[in-house]
Amino acid sequence: MLSVKRITKVFNPGTVIENIVLKDLSLSLEAGDFVTLIGGNGSGKSTLLNCIAGVYPVEAGAIIIDGVDVTKFREPKRAAILGRVFQEPMLGTASNMGIEENLALALRRGQRRGLKWGISNKEREKYRELLTTLELGLENRLSTKVGLLSGGQRQALTLLMATLKEPKLLLLDEHTAALDPKTAQKVLEMSDLIVREHDLTTLMVTHNMRDAIQYGNRLIMMHEGRIILDIRGEEKKNLAVEDLLRRFGNASGEEFVDSDALLA
Amino acid sequence: MTIGVYITYRILNIADLTVEGSITTGAAIAAVSITHGINPYLSVLFALFGGMAAGLITALLHVKLKIPALLSGILTMIALYSVNLRIMGKSNIPLLRVNTVYTVMENLGLSRQTAVMILGLIVVLGFVGILYWFFGTEIGCAIRATGNNPQMVRAQGINTNTMISIGLIISNGLVAVSGALIAQYQSFADIQMGIGSIVIGLASVIIGEVLFGKRSFFSRLVGLALGAITYRIIITLVLQLGMSPNDLKLFTAITVAVALSLPVFRSYLIPIKASTTRESSNAQRKKNNKGV
Numbered sequence: 001m002l003s004v005k006r007i008t009k010v011f012n013p014g015t016v017i018e019n020i021v022l023k024d025l026s027l028s029l030e031a032g033d034f035v036t037l038i039g040g041n042g043s044g045k046s047t048l049l050n051c052i053a054g055v056y057p058v059e060a061g062a063i064i065i066d067g068v069d070v071t072k073f074r075e076p077k078r079a080a081i082l083g084r085v086f087q088e089p090m091l092g093t094a095s096n097m098g099i100e101e102n103l104a105l106a107l108r109r110g111q112r113r114g115l116k117w118g119i120s121n122k123e124r125e126k127y128r129e130l131l132t133t134l135e136l137g138l139e140n141r142l143s144t145k146v147g148l149l150s151g152g153q154r155q156a157l158t159l160l161m162a163t164l165k166e167p168k169l170l171l172l173d174e175h176t177a178a179l180d181p182k183t184a185q186k187v188l189e190m191s192d193l194i195v196r197e198h199d200l201t202t203l204m205v206t207h208n209m210r211d212a213i214q215y216g217n218r219l220i221m222m223h224e225g226r227i228i229l230d231i232r233g234e235e236k237k238n239l240a241v242e243d244l245l246r247r248f249g250n251a252s253g254e255e256f257v258d259s260d261a262l263l264a
Numbered sequence: 265m266t267i268g269v270y271i272t273y274r275i276l277n278i279a280d281l282t283v284e285g286s287i288t289t290g291a292a293i294a295a296v297s298i299t300h301g302i303n304p305y306l307s308v309l310f311a312l313f314g315g316m317a318a319g320l321i322t323a324l325l326h327v328k329l330k331i332p333a334l335l336s337g338i339l340t341m342i343a344l345y346s347v348n349l350r351i352m353g354k355s356n357i358p359l360l361r362v363n364t365v366y367t368v369m370e371n372l373g374l375s376r377q378t379a380v381m382i383l384g385l386i387v388v389l390g391f392v393g394i395l396y397w398f399f400g401t402e403i404g405c406a407i408r409a410t411g412n413n414p415q416m417v418r419a420q421g422i423n424t425n426t427m428i429s430i431g432l433i434i435s436n437g438l439v440a441v442s443g444a445l446i447a448q449y450q451s452f453a454d455i456q457m458g459i460g461s462i463v464i465g466l467a468s469v470i471i472g473e474v475l476f477g478k479r480s481f482f483s484r485l486v487g488l489a490l491g492a493i494t495y496r497i498i499i500t501l502v503l504q505l506g507m508s509p510n511d512l513k514l515f516t517a518i519t520v521a522v523a524l525s526l527p528v529f530r531s532y533l534i535p536i537k538a539s540t541t542r543e544s545s546n547a548q549r550k551k552n553n554k555g556v
Contacts, residue, residue, distance in 0.1 A: 109420045
């Protein structure tokens with residue numbers, strides 16, 4: 001479904017602060033894969049996601065989604081086949097607009113927008129049903145401005161928006177990191193449910209090792225712009241945090257330093 | 265004009281200085297057309313296109329050449345000064361004893377004042393209606409979201425550059441139309457008439473929002489029109505109270521500065537009250553947010 005072929009991403013090339021974030025990185029996802037991506041700060045995991053989404057162009061390599069080479073596509077064009085949820089709850093939704101208006105924007109992702117009315121009554125019913133499944137009481141507040149919602153509610157809504165028009169690939173960029181632990185857990189479970197229900201190919205960046213082990217069918221660890229671990233299937237199911245730390249040490253030759261990940 | 269400024273300032277989140285030039289462009293095009301014997305209504309249409317072209321220039325400078333929005337507007341504004349002089353051929357065109365959009369109505373037996381009022385009302389209602397419809401459409405929603413959160417909008421597959429351009433084009437078209445109407449009302453077009461128009465526009469936007477609320481989009485649009493009228497009334501009042509017309513622009517600038525900084529003053533002057541209201545609104549929010 002997704003094939004990343006030997007991509008390199010350099011920030012500020014040719015200057016003293018030149019920073020090679022991704023080095024000749026390759027990655028391939030089968031249809032239906034739910035991959036958790038873990039790594040310390042600055043390992044390049046968010047950059048990888050942003051390169052796939054087209055936020056940054058890559059210096060070398062190719063990105064192929066569902067057989068289409070999207071390397072040269074700009075962000076809005078790629079968005080037609082991608083669903084994204086960001087770390088910061090404010091980023092995924094338009095806060096001055098209503099819940100239904102946000103959903104309507106998402107429903108038309110990748111379509112030509114014309115002079116038709118922005119929301120139809122038929123859609124409204126659909127939104128109401130979908131929001132009911134979130135069990136957050138949002139179904140009766142369709143016209144409420146999103147700015148009035150809590151972080152967790154906004155992330156749940158963004159998740160719904162990202163999957164409203166079924167994406168070829170769902171990119172979750174630490175989408176629970178800014179939430180309190182209880183809410184984070186709830187949003188994660190919600191994500192897992194939606195991913196499995198639609199059998200979505202998913203790439204989820206997380207800081208939390210336990211979550212990385214618990215969710216998905218495959219775990220990838222990054223370090224200094226490279227993939228250093230790729231664990232799947234049965235092996236992943238039986239993984240413990242201690243194993244992961246040990247294997248990180250063996251693969252990178254360093255201690256894993258990320259207090260957040262250890263404490264979590 | 266207020267509505268034009270509103271589109272860029274509030275919806276797109278850009279203070280677009282192009283309007284200082286495009287209002288004169290509208291007036292210049294209308295004045296030249298009329299003195300050449302072209303139908304005054306048609307001249308307003310020409311002015312609309314002229315203004316839209318100006319907006320397009322600013323849009324290109326901003327989204328294609330990546331010049332900051334404020335500077336793009338200033339560049340177009342300065343360039344338009346020369347362009348407007350070229351259009352007019354001289355710095356002032358009188359519109360006396362020629363047919364204007366108002367004289368057409370006066371010929372029907374209406375007084376000048378009534379003609380101006382009726383036509384103004386029709387134009388304002390017409391634009392409020394059209395814009396209310398437009399910003400409710402798919403493209404309109406996308407434009408509103410662009411001013412609000414461009415990153416999210418790109419993630420939804422919308423080209424933010426296109427949306428900003430459309431917004432700038434519409435806004436400057438509207439401003440040029442008002443320029444054309446003003447020129448015909450005051451019976452001349454002058455190269456200087458655009459100076460300070462952005463501030464007047466902003467003053468009207470803010471007065472409209474403060475006095476008439478910002479609940480729904482429709483009430484906002486109506487509020488803008490009323491805000492512009494209120495601004496005019498205030499100006500007339502202070503002039504009658506004996507303020508020199510020369511000080512008018514200073515007065516307007518101070519008014520806008522004060523209005524824009526009100527939130528800051530409020531938090532300085534009543535910190536305790538401000539924090540309690542915030543807490544209570546948080547409590548309210550928590551009450552509304554079941555579960556997550």
